[in-house]
Amino acid sequence: MALMTGEQYIQSIRKMKMEVYMFGKRVDCPADDPILRPSLNSVRMTYDLAQIPEYQSLMTVISPETGERINRFTHIHRSTDDLRNKVKMQRLLGQKTAACFQRCVGMDAFNAVYSTSFEIDKKYGTHYHENFKKFMFECQSKDLTVDGAMTDPKGDRSKAPHQQADPDLFLRVVERRPDGVVVCGAKAHQTGALNSHEIIVMPTIAMGPEDKDFAISFAIPMDSEGIYMIIGRQSCDTRKCENTEMDVGNAEFGGVEALTVFDNVFVPNDRIFLNGEVEFAGMLVERFAGFHRQSYGGCKVGVGDVLIGAAAVAADYNGANRASHVKDKLIEMTHLNETLYCCGIACSSEGAPTESGSYIIDLLLANVCKQNVTRFPYEIVRLAEDIAGGLVVTAPSEADFRDPKLGPVIDKYLRGVNNVSTENRLRILRLIENMALGTAAVGYRTESLHGAGSPQAQRIMIARQGNLEHKKALAKAIAHIQE
Amino acid sequence: MALMTGEQYIQSIRKMKMEVYMFGKRVDCPADDPILRPSLNSVRMTYDLAQIPEYQSLMTVISPETGERINRFTHIHRSTDDLRNKVKMQRLLGQKTAACFQRCVGMDAFNAVYSTSFEIDKKYGTHYHENFKKFMFECQSKDLTVDGAMTDPKGDRSKAPHQQADPDLFLRVVERRPDGVVVCGAKAHQTGALNSHEIIVMPTIAMGPEDKDFAISFAIPMDSEGIYMIIGRQSCDTRKCENTEMDVGNAEFGGVEALTVFDNVFVPNDRIFLNGEVEFAGMLVERFAGFHRQSYGGCKVGVGDVLIGAAAVAADYNGANRASHVKDKLIEMTHLNETLYCCGIACSSEGAPTESGSYIIDLLLANVCKQNVTRFPYEIVRLAEDIAGGLVVTAPSEADFRDPKLGPVIDKYLRGVNNVSTENRLRILRLIENMALGTAAVGYRTESLHGAGSPQAQRIMIARQGNLEHKKALAKAIAHIQE
């Protein structure tokens, strides 16, 4: 079966009977909802670009197993080139959407489960890897979008899964049947759930023997019985319902997050990839997180490119583009953004094969990558607001601008350089607002902090991977210390 | 006449016939509009606290001229204690509103015009100072809120007022009559205009001889003929119309900004404080900006206190308050916030008398203060988002939470520590969202950057006030350099 076109993808999602709630109501057709649609458009871009010859080598791969051309998002990395191309594809998509295009979690889950299931099978003689490959081939051949679900609600952060007052605060097996298991729980902050055909569920932390029922990984269709989503509010979400293209800033693309509830959901045996082998929960988490921390060195860089460009356009329109401090701020933004890219590329090119033959990023550098992502986008945003000027948060609405009385007044007073229309000036400021404070700020700022693990999670990994003992030995050798 | 109560203030504003537009429509009664009302409540707090004995010494002053108790916002600083108390009052109000309470611009304009008009009169034998004092006494005795309007739209930033394609891009005198002048133009980003009885207009930059018509300062009532306001959109502004207290984060207080247009507005002679004496435009700007840069070392610190507190509460509710990295982040937030306060206090206690006898802050330190304000709130916000967790941008709406089916699910899955209600957890996260990305972020972030002058404006002043020649001489003396 061929790669889907963007339009085919939209139709395929439209056909699914997902259970989605927002503002206290069930959403009839998410694909047509003005708040949700932009997030679907972002995923669609992963299909559209795959159809364009110019981007084919980045967006698609010839499957080493089947010889068919598949979307890179469904591919298992086979080399460091694959890992680097992943990052480049993500930067490209960030540039084209200025938003989260959501399909990465599935790709990262694919690669984490692929290699981990291989190692579980090796130890226990289970058939998880086979299960996964079957699932994977199906996704590849049907060109499906897959969500990867890791983050449990977690409740009281000072307690382990089995210590929580409510055991469902970590997703778990509540019933074991001959043909499969029944699970209960929820996954928080799910960015792509809504726009995915399938969902891969993984545990969220390393586990001990008493957490056996929480050590579960599987994949099922998003419209399986018992799954439903409650959409999270984003800053400025309802602007998208106001019939204003200008005020939205980015009228076409966006992201969305959902609390995804699993209310006694049945999982058949052949879709299970981990089931109680607690000591592998940590490996699965570490690998998924590692891949996903790499991802941020691509996608956020692409979004950053748009923001830098927007700030530069705003400077042009303000007549400030030749001021040395403005030029210097654009350099600083570029410098910070490319530093993130360096980290994304470096953890990729330093990747190595796993036992399964698939390639994994360098874990230390991937964590370093993400740690920088928790910092630099905030400074890039600050600089963008600096260059844009106060008008970025005080401009009147499009309704005012279209008003016969007020429009000409706004046009007169909010014009920057005389040869640029006030509308264009307002449009670029709204885009900056969108990325700095609006719907896209959720993805570019807060998600940069917490997505793929909060800052402290990376610091723990950096401590673990940094090989301090080796560094101590180096220092003692230089200082001629013998103990 | 006595100080107004908060309620009297509201009624006094309600009585005015201001011309206000929003979303393409005239707002009938701004005082009752859900989007605008919170900003009125913030100003009201300056009246309410003045009535409370505990705060009397900070909020009010015995006028040295009349012996009457007046609100500090209408007071001319007579000592460094006055200057410091101003900052402390502002911190208090920031703590009580978590928003911009708007009345500072008037106070800062008062103090700038008072001392500058004295010096103009001294040079030119004009009567601006007398004009101003008459106006001032009226404001004091009636306990009025006064807006201070400085920022012109400015058009092409690379051009002076008289070089703009449209001369109205800087407010100017278009007609000179025996009884006064007629002005045209606009003032951008006016935070308090809507909730003020009077407005003091000032020029926005130092000027040369060819800018004579732009060198104009005066005060008139906000409902004067020809004045109208177009309200700027804030991030998440319309959430306030959704009948949700929770989702708004800060249901009671806020700020608002308006493009304030002067369409052939008449100004009587006795309300004019500068009229063509171009060489004093710079002094007026410098002093107003100086006072206002000091202000930010008070108000933003108070708002910061609330955000630090909110982050600490969120940590408690997440069960993460004993994690050493969380404690350390709260220390860092406190450290940054108190550094801002140090700057506000220092420029005050290093203040000095002007020729008129009123006191002015140390200009170098006031600019240093504001420069830090353009940086630290952003880092404080980032740390608050870090501590809060991703839920701050992905929590479902109050409508979902109140829904009979979804509510219990949300209550179950979004609970943190077991003994705190999910509602309270969501409330504190919404407050953080409000300050980090929502309506209050406009004031706490972007306004911290651009209010009272953009970062580069402070750097120019720091260069000018830093006395580099003295420092060079110190270095040469130490290095035994003779030239």
Add this chain to the structure above:
Amino acid sequence: MALMTGEQYIQSIRKMKMEVYMFGKRVDCPADDPILRPSLNSVRMTYDLAQIPEYQSLMTVISPETGERINRFTHIHRSTDDLRNKVKMQRLLGQKTAACFQRCVGMDAFNAVYSTSFEIDKKYGTHYHENFKKFMFECQSKDLTVDGAMTDPKGDRSKAPHQQADPDLFLRVVERRPDGVVVCGAKAHQTGALNSHEIIVMPTIAMGPEDKDFAISFAIPMDSEGIYMIIGRQSCDTRKCENTEMDVGNAEFGGVEALTVFDNVFVPNDRIFLNGEVEFAGMLVERFAGFHRQSYGGCKVGVGDVLIGAAAVAADYNGANRASHVKDKLIEMTHLNETLYCCGIACSSEGAPTESGSYIIDLLLANVCKQNVTRFPYEIVRLAEDIAGGLVVTAPSEADFRDPKLGPVIDKYLRGVNNVSTENRLRILRLIENMALGTAAVGYRTESLHGAGSPQAQRIMIARQGNLEHKKALAKAIAHIQE
């Protein structure tokens, strides 16, 4: 007795029989040693400036007790003006020496012991305060320089005083006699010991009941039997012995640190200010540290002024002074330096009376002050090196420059702008080197980190003084949270 002149001070120190060791040898006359002399010159400046009418109001005070004019370094602060003037005096001295002038520790010890001894007496009916006042009057009337000694070697940082393998790692009473006590131990990093007439010893941490013998404070002359000093090496210390003025950078002034050993030293009863009242050890430490953290908001700012000036001169000599990035870096240096000053001033003007009537700084802000001092000087140094250029670390020696063959070559090739002599260019670069990497870097960098307590010590105090509970209450009020 009148204030001493600088020369009288030198003679008074020369007369003392201190036991000083350096490079494995006893130093016969420290006052004439080329490595040690510059540190004496720095203290001398505190006497010299006190003789100059221009600086009298800053450098001296009329004693409220005796009506005599005394040096401010021996004064007990009686007002917030006193506290601010202290900081200004310190900035002045930093500007005049570009080094540590050492006399502050005594002043800060004075003020800490004065108020603490008052409170001990009040509780226990002891006579420490009287003892101290007698000692103080002597120091004031004789215009003595007093060292304040707090930092014990501390040994294993994870252990309390009484848990150390060697009990002497914290200074302690080893014998109690009717006429006094005998102490053993050492105080590390003593900057002024060598150039002081007297030394005030204080405990270094808060203590528990089992630390009674370590809870001791007293004052004795620096040449008391049993006291000796081992001078610490500074970066580039021996350059001062090379007979090169140029290479030293700052030929006249410097600081020095000594490990000061107390080998069974007798302390008479009337010189004891604390003796076993363990619960007051913490108060004494907290107050001394508070005063000393304030001090850094003065002295380091003065030194910073010299470094900023030196960088500006270097830019002039390089012909780079009009480059916008150079101007911007000088602004940033000034901004950071003045931020430190703001903190020094603010914690002073927010000071308050102690029970004894003396004034103490605001402890929260003093700790914030010092915390910034642990950061900004490093960035100021980095920017100075940036502006100076690589030559700051690669310039040939003065010996090369004075050589008949090499001198002209160096003169030719290391000239910057043509109208400035190469010698002057090298002199200013050597001054920058001195402050960035040489003897003065010890004081301006590392001492800024660790002097008056390491960074983490301030963070603990900021946590303790920051009143997080109040901030939480503010946030809950705004979020309408009732618990």
Add this chain to the structure above:
Amino acid sequence: MALMTGEQYIQSIRKMKMEVYMFGKRVDCPADDPILRPSLNSVRMTYDLAQIPEYQSLMTVISPETGERINRFTHIHRSTDDLRNKVKMQRLLGQKTAACFQRCVGMDAFNAVYSTSFEIDKKYGTHYHENFKKFMFECQSKDLTVDGAMTDPKGDRSKAPHQQADPDLFLRVVERRPDGVVVCGAKAHQTGALNSHEIIVMPTIAMGPEDKDFAISFAIPMDSEGIYMIIGRQSCDTRKCENTEMDVGNAEFGGVEALTVFDNVFVPNDRIFLNGEVEFAGMLVERFAGFHRQSYGGCKVGVGDVLIGAAAVAADYNGANRASHVKDKLIEMTHLNETLYCCGIACSSEGAPTESGSYIIDLLLANVCKQNVTRFPYEIVRLAEDIAGGLVVTAPSEADFRDPKLGPVIDKYLRGVNNVSTENRLRILRLIENMALGTAAVGYRTESLHGAGSPQAQRIMIARQGNLEHKKALAKAIAHIQE
């Protein structure tokens, strides 16, 4: 001919008759001078490691032209793997020397001249590339160390070469002869000159038509007639003459810088690689600088590894290694250091072939790499000083420590955890001092700022390579702006 052993290398340098001056005197045998010898040892490490099988694949390459095994420092990069291995080799050498090993400039000059000379020849039909290859083969077969010399003294920074008061401030051709040219001038800050067999001279900036005589590149032996060096002073340089191993911190390795003068030096035609083709000066500079900016993403990272290790050892010895703030600071140091490594790796793996077939790094990312190197080592140093404690700058000399009276006292009082010898504690602190303020600080700090071009030079390149127009187009597309 085989690769040289370290010892053979030392002998080969010893045999050369270089003219070296220091402290106003000619140095008879630089290889035996205590100040200079450590820098020779650092270069030697590039030979020693090449002999060790474990490091062979990193340190050596099979020449694609001759099939012989050559040292990587003499290799022309043929792939992105070569580029990455270069960085890894540099990190290794930084780890083994904690200093500048100097041989990189030659390697970077090799690669810059190789590709640029190819393009000059293509345009002009010259034979520079052939000249260079002949020279290169000689260096490879003899395993020579080559210096690369770019930085001219530059005089007045606001003037071009031909505008300087003294034309020699940029190295230039003063005579053109049939068999070659005669040059005059100097190259500043030459780190490896002293320990190199040959030197490649290159111009230092892009040039215009009037700078023809300055557009010269060539290679000659370091002991050619007319070349002499004046050694620059480093912080703490003379400690190496004091017969103290401990106080030096790093007794074995170091770097050194020399002002290298070319006093009418003859260059034969077959050693010339550029001669007046002014438009290629910029390309040569840009490529050399690019390669050298990449280098810093390797060597400084290795040095950083040692410093991180030293800080960790110091924490162990202080008994502070379990304090959470200490662990967190070690994580931050690691994070910053690995970020630099990411940049070094990324600009390598994104390299591309030049017209000559050799590989060049990605120029944007290489400049981003170096820009970070101008910042992070300073913060790493600050954190190292923080962890080490004040003793790092106040410890007594080894002479004191070895003294029969003082030694036991120091041993007693400067002991940290009881089971580590005071000597070892002092050794590790001296190593930190060495890297933070001493001889190695010259290389790790100031050279990180200015080596391979000062920070502003990278910013200009980032601006030029950042493709802002593309970013603007991306933003306009998202904002639906049509112009």
